[in-house]
Amino acid sequence: MPRPRSLTPAQLASAALHVIDHDGLAGLSMRAVAQQVGMSTMALYRYVDDRDELEQHVIDLVLGAVDTNPPAPDTPWPERIEIMANRVRDIVGAHPGVVPLIIAHRHRSTRLLRWSETVVGILTDAGLNGRDRVIGLRCLLAYIVGAIQLEHLGPLAGPGTQAIADLPPTEFPYMSETAGHARTVNADEEFRGGLANLLRGMTSELP
Known part of the structure; x- marks a missing residue:
């Protein structure tokens, strides 16, 4: 036995x-x-x-710690997406090493599937359907996963930004100047700003 x-x-x-x-x-x-x-x-x-x-x-x-419940339906859809995105960032951001596992096992995670179901419902409310909705969901997943990795593996406050800021401006005028500004952007601003840009792009495609 x-x-x-x-x-x-x-x-x-x-x-x-x-x-x-x-x-x-x-x-x-x-x-x-x-x-x-x-x-x-x-x-x-x-x-x-x-x-x-x-x-x-x-x-x-x-x-399992990610809240998959839909945000209040009277909240504008971009704000609902931001709420859902931050729920994943807050939980996964505490364990950034698991990000590659999320990519590999996403189709077998009931909780992530429920999160995605809620997000797709929000995108549907926003007017996205068919192929546009497929691309919208994939873009959101790609952004959230990539942003978490950048925040923890290559943060703007890290030495990489300083190294770029120190590049000779005669050879890298745009990168050196951009890196100088990057040092003033915190992680929350970076995440929210990037997500807002993505959502604006989705909005521009709506009829």
């Missing part, structure tokens, strides 16, 4: 998430998680078949 299970999926996911937060996604392995929970690597296979299933548990844990 197999030994009774003593480790829940949530506990396993928490251990894997700790590894990702501490060592990055590259540090995630069955061995590392087994060490985190205090068991042998082989014993861990009593709970998951492979790393793919382990990653799915991590995504379920992180995205």
Whole structure:
């Protein structure tokens, strides 16, 4: 008879998430998680078949905290989209290492599918349908995922911006000047501003 299970999926996911937060996604392995929970690597296979299933548990844990309920329907649709976007940013931004996993497992995450259903409903209210709605949803997902990665891996407040600002203006006049302004833009302004630009572009396509 197999030994009774003593480790829940949530506990396993928490251990894997700790590894990702501490060592990055590259540090995630069955061995590392087994060490985190205090068991042998082989014993861990009593709970998951492979790393793919382990990653799915991590995504379920992180995205499980995202509120997927529709914002108030009397709120203008761009503001409703902003609310939904910020819900993902607030949760995933605390664990930026999982972003690649979200891309890989998005079609299997019930919570992300529910979030997307709400967003598509808002886009429908705005007048987007068919192919335009497909592109609208993909653009929003691409923006949110990319913005989270940039905010944590290449922030405007980081050394990269300073290095660009120090470029010789005779050779890089636009980049050096732009980087100088970039140092005055905080992460919230960057996210909100980029999202507003994207939504304005969607609005311009509406009949």
